Amino acid sequence: MKKIVVPVFLILVLTFSAAGCNKDAASKINNNDNAGKLKIFTSFYPMHFIAKEIAKDKAEIINMIPAGVEPHDWEPTLKTMAQLQESDMFVYNGAGMERWADRVIENLDKNKTKVVEASDGIELIRGEEDHGHDDNDPHVWVSPINLKKEALNVLDALIEKDKGNEAFYKENYEKLAEALDKLDRDIKEAGKSFRGNIIVTSHEAFGYFAKEYNLEQIPIRGVSPQQEPSPAKMAEIVKLCKEKNIRYIFVEKFVNPKYSETIAREIKGEVLTLNAAHGLTEEEEKSGMDYISIMYENLENLKKALE
Ligand SMILES: [Zn+2]
DSSP states (O other), X not given: OHHHHHHHHHHHHHHHHHHHXXXXXXXXXXXXXXXXXXXXXXXXXXXXXXXXXXXXXXXEEXXXXXXXXXXXXXXXXXXXXXXXXXXXXXXEOOTTSOXXXXXXXXXXXXXXXXXXXTTTTSOOOBOXXXXXXXXXXXXXXXXXXXXXXXXXXXXXXXXXXXXXXXXXXXXXXXXXHHHHHHHHHHHHHHHTTOSOOEEEEEESOOHHHHHHXXXXXXEEEOSSTTOOOOHHHHHHHHHHHHHTTOOEEEEOTTSOTHHHHHHHHHTTOEEEEOOOOSOOOHHHHHTTOOHHHHHHHHHHHHHHHHO
């Protein structure tokens, strides 16, 4: 017996350490626990969140982007793209967020891989700045009501692919929808005591959120956080903040805070975090942080800034 036990133990150790070191999606597949399960690839965090909340352990869900990476500028490796071709479902936000998606989808066998553009059916708004590529603001998921619609598209696709678990998926969707509805009500309730309604954000990620909750977004950068604001734009924002008596400037995790900090200094104000839920770091993943908890943290900071 011992002759068998030792090698199995070693294989387990090697498997786990390989999974720990390699951040590529490759290390997360070929796990025996997942035999026979739907294999779902998601493009970035909010898509992974809704797929996971609805499918739970009935599917193997692989988030293509590594933890802690900013998604606007990211593209999957050729290896990950090849693995995607073997999947049962590909869930992406669309609306111009994943600029690599179209050419990847072109090469998928649609009879094997169900393609779900989660933002399908949601009315898109235009980004403030024309950056010559796609004028749509892709940040639909930042509004909880929109994320609920995106989750419904994922639910429909799951039922189509796996009718046998329809009741399970529906029940999980209902729980998620309830949590998002509660979040929506809590934001609206808090909004009643807001005295201000202007949010100065690090990049233009809160357009749908602002629209939903009657806020006015002044973005320092456009819909893509790589764009640098011009000195004229910085001066304009500083002037506006002084006129409107704004004391808090928002920063976010994956975007350099230097411009927000400069403005905050100019107006003798402070910076606060407003997280557009583009992704989680590994520590945040481990701590159990999710879309809902991110949004409640945002709500606390909005209260501080606007009440
Ligand atoms: Zn963004």
